[in-house]
Amino acid sequence: MSEYKIMTGNEACTRGALYAGMDFFAGYPITPATEIAELSSELLPRRGGKFMQMEDELASMAAVIGASAAGARAMTATSGPGFSLMQENLSYAMTSEVPCVVIDVMRQGPCQGVATVPAQGDFMQARWGTHGDHPVIALAPNSVSEAFSETVRAFNLSEKYRTPVIVLSDATLAHMSEKVRLPGAGELEIAERARPTCPPEEYLPYNQKNSRVSPMASFGDGFRWFVSGIVHDDTGFPVTNSPDAIEDSMRHMLDKIADNISDIESYEEYRTEDAEILMLSAGLVSRCAKSAVDAARREGIKAGLFRPVTLWPFPEKRFAELCARAKTVMTCEMNEGQLAEIAAKYTDGAQKLVPVTQNNGTVIKAETVLKAIREAN
Amino acid sequence: MEEHVFDRYLRRDKLRTMWCPGCGNGIVLQALVRALDEAGVDQDKVVVVSGVGCSSRAVNYLDTCGLHTIHGRPIAFATGVKMENPELTVVVVTGDGDCTSIGGNHFIHGCRRNIDLTVVVVNNQNYGMTGGQYSPTTPPDSLTKTSVYGSYEPPFDVCSLAAGAGATYVARGLTYYPVQLKNSILEGIRHRGFSVIDAVSDCPSLYGRLNKLGSAADMMKRWEKLAVPVSAAKNMTPEELGERVVFGELVNTGARREYTEIYSEIIKKAGGAGND
Numbered sequence: 170m171s172e173y174k175i176m177t178g179n180e181a182c183t184r185g186a187l188y189a190g191m192d193f194f195a196g197y198p199i200t201p202a203t204e205i206a207e208l209s210s211e212l213l214p215r216r217g218g219k220f221m222q223m224e225d226e227l228a229s230m231a232a233v234i235g236a237s238a239a240g241a242r243a244m245t246a247t248s249g250p251g252f253s254l255m256q257e258n259l260s261y262a263m264t265s266e267v268p269c270v271v272i273d274v275m276r277q278g279p280c281q282g283v284a285t286v287p288a289q290g291d292f293m294q295a296r297w298g299t300h301g302d303h304p305v306i307a308l309a310p311n312s313v314s315e316a317f318s319e320t321v322r323a324f325n326l327s328e329k330y331r332t333p334v335i336v337l338s339d340a341t342l343a344h345m346s347e348k349v350r351l352p353g354a355g356e357l358e359i360a361e362r363a364r365p366t367c368p369p370e371e372y373l374p375y376n377q378k379n380s381r382v383s384p385m386a387s388f389g390d391g392f393r394w395f396v397s398g399i400v401h402d403d404t405g406f407p408v409t410n411s412p413d414a415i416e417d418s419m420r421h422m423l424d425k426i427a428d429n430i431s432d433i434e435s436y437e438e439y440r441t442e443d444a445e446i447l448m449l450s451a452g453l454v455s456r457c458a459k460s461a462v463d464a465a466r467r468e469g470i471k472a473g474l475f476r477p478v479t480l481w482p483f484p485e486k487r488f489a490e491l492c493a494r495a496k497t498v499m500t501c502e503m504n505e506g507q508l509a510e511i512a513a514k515y516t517d518g519a520q521k522l523v524p525v526t527q528n529n530g531t532v533i534k535a536e537t538v539l540k541a542i543r544e545a546n
Numbered sequence: 547m548e549e550h551v552f553d554r555y556l557r558r559d560k561l562r563t564m565w566c567p568g569c570g571n572g573i574v575l576q577a578l579v580r581a582l583d584e585a586g587v588d589q590d591k592v593v594v595v596s597g598v599g600c601s602s603r604a605v606n607y608l609d610t611c612g613l614h615t616i617h618g619r620p621i622a623f624a625t626g627v628k629m630e631n632p633e634l635t636v637v638v639v640t641g642d643g644d645c646t647s648i649g650g651n652h653f654i655h656g657c658r659r660n661i662d663l664t665v666v667v668v669n670n671q672n673y674g675m676t677g678g679q680y681s682p683t684t685p686p687d688s689l690t691k692t693s694v695y696g697s698y699e700p701p702f703d704v705c706s707l708a709a710g711a712g713a714t715y716v717a718r719g720l721t722y723y724p725v726q727l728k729n730s731i732l733e734g735i736r737h738r739g740f741s742v743i744d745a746v747s748d749c750p751s752l753y754g755r756l757n758k759l760g761s762a763a764d765m766m767k768r769w770e771k772l773a774v775p776v777s778a779a780k781n782m783t784p785e786e787l788g789e790r791v792v793f794g795e796l797v798n799t800g801a802r803r804e805y806t807e808i809y810s811e812i813i814k815k816a817g818g819a820g821n822d
Contacts (some may be wrong), residue, residue, distance in 0.1 A: 193630055214816035219629050219809065224655040228622035231615065231652075235595070235626025238613060239634065243626070261616050388593045388611045388627060389634045395606075397614040406560065406606065407614075 171353045178316040178342040179204040179246075181349055182272050183212065185320030186244050188352070189359055191270075192218035193241035195232035197225055197251060200284040201340040202274035205246035226251035230258035233269045237262075238396055240387030242324060242362075246272035248340075249291050250281065253298065259333055260299035261398040263422065265405075266331035266375065266382070268362065270323045275339040277530045286530030287340035289452055289503040293510075295335045296481050302419065304426035306433060307335040307481040309451040313347035318357070319478065325360035326433060330425055331382050337480060339503070341532055342453040365392060373403040377417040380424035426482060436484045437476040438491070440466060444473025446542055447491050447520075449508050450501035451477050454533050458501035461538035470546045489515045497521040497545045501538050504528055521545065554589070555579040557609045564603055568754075568762025570721035570747030574668050575604045577724055577745070578637065581731035582610075587635045594637045595624040597644035600675045601668030601747075604639045618648030621656045624663050632662070632806035635735060642669040642683040646702050650682075657711035657740050661805035664734040664741045667704050670749040678752030689756045704744040709797045714739035716797035720746045722769040726794065733795065739804050746773070746791065 176184070183205050186194075194209040196202075210220040219236070223229040226247055233243040247255060252273045262269055273295065277288040291298075295307040306326050310319040316338060323334040363384040365372045374394045376383040383403075386392035395405040400418045408414035426433065440462055441447065450458035455476045465472040475491055477484050492498055492515040500508040502524070509524035516522045525541045527533045556579065565571045582592060592610040596602035598617035605612040615623045620638045628636045645653050645667045656663060672690050673679040680690040680697045683704060687696040708716045715737040719727030727745055734741030746769070748754060750762040759765045769791075776794035779787060813819050 193626070195626060211816075213818075214809075214813045215818045217813055217818040217820070221625070221629060223622065223625075224651050227619060228625070228652055228655070231619040231622035232626030232629070234615075235613065235623035236630035237626075239593075239627045239630035241626075241630045243630075257616055258619065387631075388613075389591045389631050391590050393590065393609055393611050395612040395614070397612075398616055399614065 171356065172351050173348055174351055175346050175348050176313060177204065177344055177346050178313050178338055179274065179344065180208060181313045181316035182246065182320045182336065182338065183208040184351065185317035186270065186324065187212060188317070188357065189321045189324035190242045191244050191324065193233065193236040193243040194245065195221040195223050195229045195236070195243070196245045196247065197223055197229050199248045199251045201276055201343045202246045202248045202272065204343070205272060226254035227258060230255040234258060234262050234267045237267045237269050238388055240390070242328070244270040244272065246274065248274045248276045248284070249278045249294070252291060252294060256299040260301060260303060262333040263303045264398045265396045267396065268327040268331050269333050270320070270327055270336065271333060272320070272336045272338060274343045275337060277528070283530050285340060287342070287453070287503060287532060288528060288530065289339060289454065289507070290528070291337060292480060292504065292507040295337055304332070304423050305335065305481040306330070306332060306426065306479065307337055308478060309337045309480045310342065310478070311451070311453050311455045311476065313342070313345065314349045315478070316342060317349055317351070321357050321359070325358065328360045328362045329382070330429065331385060332426070337452060339453055369393065374405045375401060375403045377403055377414070377421045380421060380428040382425055430482060433479060434482060434484045435478040436487060437478060439474040439476070441473035441475060441491055443471055444491065444494070445471040445496045446473070446499060446545060447495035447497070448472060448474045448499045448501055449488070449512050450474060451480050451508065454501055454503055457533050457535045458538055460535035461542055464535065464539045465542045468543070470542060472542055483511055485515065492516055492520060495520050497523060499523045499525060499541065499545060501525045501533060503533060551580055551583045555582060555609055556607050560607050563607060565600060566751040568750040569600070570670060571601050571604060571668060573721040573724050574601065574666065574727070574745045574747060575607065577719070577728040577731055578604070578639070578666060579608070580728045581735055584732050585735045587735065591633060592635045592637065593627050594639060595620045595627065596639045597641070597649060598675070599641035599644045599673070601639060601641045602644060618644055619652060620644065621649060621652040621663065621665060625656060625661055628661055628663060629806060629809070636663050637735065638663055638665040640665060640667055642667060642671060642704070643673045643681040646682045646704060646707065654707070654711035657708050657713040657742070659805045660712060660714050660739045660802050662738055662740070664731065664743070666731060666743045666745050668745050668747050669704060670747040670753065672749055672753040674749045674752055678749070678756060688753070690753065691756070705742070705796050708742035712802070713742045713797060714799050714802055715741035717795045718744040718746060718791065718793040720769050720773055720793055721748065722766045723793070730795065733798070737798065739802065746793070
């Protein structure tokens with residue numbers, strides 16, 4: 170049975186995770202994400218799950234990966250500085266193909282910045298924060314409802330593609346309250362982890378020759394498998410002196426996401442059918458961009474909004490199509506223009522590129538965006 | 547003919563090891579294998595977790611579940627494994643740099659939590675894999691690639707560090723005394739709580755060569771003079787003991803309860819027992 174409840178974004182992330190079957194959480198206190206840990210510490214043991222407050226974010230990410238390899242649906246939550254500390258272990262989860270979910274509640278930065286106010290400065294940290302080339306799945310909800318449903322989707326994608334999935338929230342979304350329709354049990358699809366069905370001696374935990382994802386055993390269930398962050402073959406054991414093995418490993422990691430783009434990516438289009446001014450915006454602030462689009466339309470300006478829900482991989486195909494039809498491409502973002510850098514890739518000089526950025530710890534007002542639209546028109 | 551313990555626990559196809567001739571890692575590996583075998587644990591339920599460094603490669607040769615993690619973090623990974631499934635026998639193989647330098651924070655917090663892990667610190671007193679730099683356990687005045695004028699940092703005593711942070715089983719073994727080393731690891735595996743075994747080892751290729759300590763055998767023989775068992779140390783004055791390392795069992799207490807046991811009571815208290 171579904172029900173309606175008023176809750177904050179942080180609570181919605183936690184409840185979404187629990188709906189998706191989270192049974193392990195490890196984290197470290199950090200504003201503005203802490204309530205996710207607090208609520209997890211209360212609710213997880215009620216259903217037999219485990220909560221751990223670790224000594225730091227490096228350990229939190231490590232414990233999450235360890236628990237997942239032992240069979241858990243595991244998550245952590247943090248903000249920019251803690252997210253930085255998790256980056257090396259994130260690359261471990263990518264390489265070793267261990268599913269897990271990381272909620273990054275973005276706050277103003279860099280460094281300590283202002284811990285209590287929102288920003289969108291981690292778009293690129295989510296994409297390129299760790300070292301080396303790698304694919305990333307990062308989801309950007311724009312409402313408390315979506316904080317719930319996108320966290321569920323984060324678990325699903327994570328299990329399906331055996332990869333860490335990042336949810337990008339922000340300090341305002343985290344702490345504002347909205348009505349959420351909580352789905353009943355079984356209403357939303359929950360992707361179970363594919364388990365090996367072959368005899369243990371035939372089990373190959375990895376599949377480096379193509380983009381398919383191997384089933385994943387859990388420690389202790391009879392499959393003596395090997396997990397490593399080193400370039401490995403299908404057995405999981407290191408192969409370090411073979412250019413072919415390195416190539417296979419990289420291709421597999423990248424292709425398993427690239428080949429499933431249609432399943433992974435999601436975006437919202439609003440009044441884009443004839444948009445001459447195309448606005449690109451993600452996360453909570455996209456709602457202000459949407460209001461501005463409506464206001465601009467009332468003034469006869471043909472504005473539209475493209476909102477990537479899957480920020481990474483960026484839904485480039487559709488965005489490029491819309492860009493090609495637009496005269497002006499604008500962004501609305503709470504940073505110094507990280508989306509504008511993406512948009513620049515798809516505007517070839519035929520379109521004007523006008524970033525609307527604000528990085529002062531407040532959400533951009535719709536009037537500010539409207540003013541910019543008028544000026545750009 | 548009964549299967550040899552090495553055939554049961556080692557992946558023959560992964561041998562030979564990547565370690566240099568004379569390295570102590572092989573002795574620690576065989577001590578671990580014998581300890582696991584003697585402990586009679588279910589081999590399918592053994593997870594060996596390691597970090598990065600020469601000794602951390604041990605996990606590559608073991609026919610158990612293996613989690614070869616990143617530098618400094620094996621205890622944190624192992625904590626997640628054990629917490630998720632307390633039925634598993636979780637052993638951490640780590641080095642002096644991996645455990646007490648980059649991983650120092652995880653080490654002391656593992657000790658404090660008293661979670662049931664057995665941590666074997668293969669302590670060869672330098673960073674071998676990167677070519678022989680000084681580590682937190684390098685003896686004073688030693689020559690390493692980053693202390694060419696002699697090491698000027700005071701070293702950690704791994705066992706005192708573990709005991710001070712709350713580990714409930716602490717022992718020191720040496721590759722020169724492999725049976726005693728095996729027994730210490732075995733007790734660590736049997737112990738319900740956080741166990742630390744400081745496995746004092748040698749790196750003849752780097753530390754030994756740079757400090758002109760002779761062959762691998764010469765290096766090992768040094769420990770006859772440099773180390774003294776707990777039983778003998780008890781009757782020695784501080785002057786007699788001098789700088790010598792004391793080996794054997796140093797802490798073995800059941801005074802503190804194990805972490806996952808405590809958490810299972812938290813689950814009961816929260817009303818979640820039977821729901822997992």
